[in-house]
Amino acid sequence: MEHYHMNLTLRVWRQRNRNEAGRFETYKVNDISSEMSFLEMIDVLNEKLIREGEDPITFDHDCREGICGSCSMVIDGRPHGPWKGTTTCQLHMRAFKDGDAITIEPFRADSFPVIKDLMVDRRAFDRIIQAGGYVSVNTGNAVDGNAIPIEKDHADNAFSAATCIGCGACVAACKNSSAMLFVSAKVSHLSLLPQGSPERAQRVTSMVAQMDKEGFGSCTNTYACEAECPKEISVLNIARLNREYLTASLSGD
Numbered sequence: 578m579e580h581y582h583m584n585l586t587l588r589v590w591r592q593r594n595r596n597e598a599g600r601f602e603t604y605k606v607n608d609i610s611s612e613m614s615f616l617e618m619i620d621v622l623n624e625k626l627i628r629e630g631e632d633p634i635t636f637d638h639d640c641r642e643g644i645c646g647s648c649s650m651v652i653d654g655r656p657h658g659p660w661k662g663t664t665t666c667q668l669h670m671r672a673f674k675d676g677d678a679i680t681i682e683p684f685r686a687d688s689f690p691v692i693k694d695l696m697v698d699r700r701a702f703d704r705i706i707q708a709g710g711y712v713s714v715n716t717g718n719a720v721d722g723n724a725i726p727i728e729k730d731h732a733d734n735a736f737s738a739a740t741c742i743g744c745g746a747c748v749a750a751c752k753n754s755s756a757m758l759f760v761s762a763k764v765s766h767l768s769l770l771p772q773g774s775p776e777r778a779q780r781v782t783s784m785v786a787q788m789d790k791e792g793f794g795s796c797t798n799t800y801a802c803e804a805e806c807p808k809e810i811s812v813l814n815i816a817r818l819n820r821e822y823l824t825a826s827l828s829g830d
Contacts, residue, residue, distance in 0.1 A: 584676065589601065589634055609621065612669065643663070657746055661809075689749075705784050710780070738810065755795055756791070764784060764818050782826070
């Protein structure tokens, strides 16, 4: 693959805190390698800002391996940028070309208030998980992995749902800031497994109630969430969530 360098114009959202109005600021970065990751490019800009005595751009990151989901940015209008099935930290600068102007902003949702610049508060997702995204088990020795037979289709679907990293791209992509894809993934991967069966009804009602309490919008089936999800979680999980919720409602649990 050809390796090249580029000069770029970055239009970056700067916001001191959640109480102050934000604005876009324009920066130039030069001699950016096509082999850099997007976050490395931001690092280069921040080093330049620090040398010039300016406040560096705040952004969230941790693993830089596409695992933790904290690298939440909207790049040219798309959560995590132009590559499909990719987190921001795994996006590389070869996705862009010399002379490009790139707009970088935080995830936009009332339920994800801006902390500073490109960092948002996604603790609403944590509270949804705390409401029911777990199984209660007796402590003791670990159960043998093959002790409970599970149909392969159920195991495969549960595994696919469990790949959700809770980054919030689905919320940022949705015109209503809906969290249905996230919640449905967390409900699905437990409801499909026998270990999740005892708390099945309580789980879905509690998690949906918390989702509504956090102020996330409703789903209108535009599938933008699936299109922008870095783990390509299927909207079929939303249908499964709706069935789970209806069943729990009818059972009176």
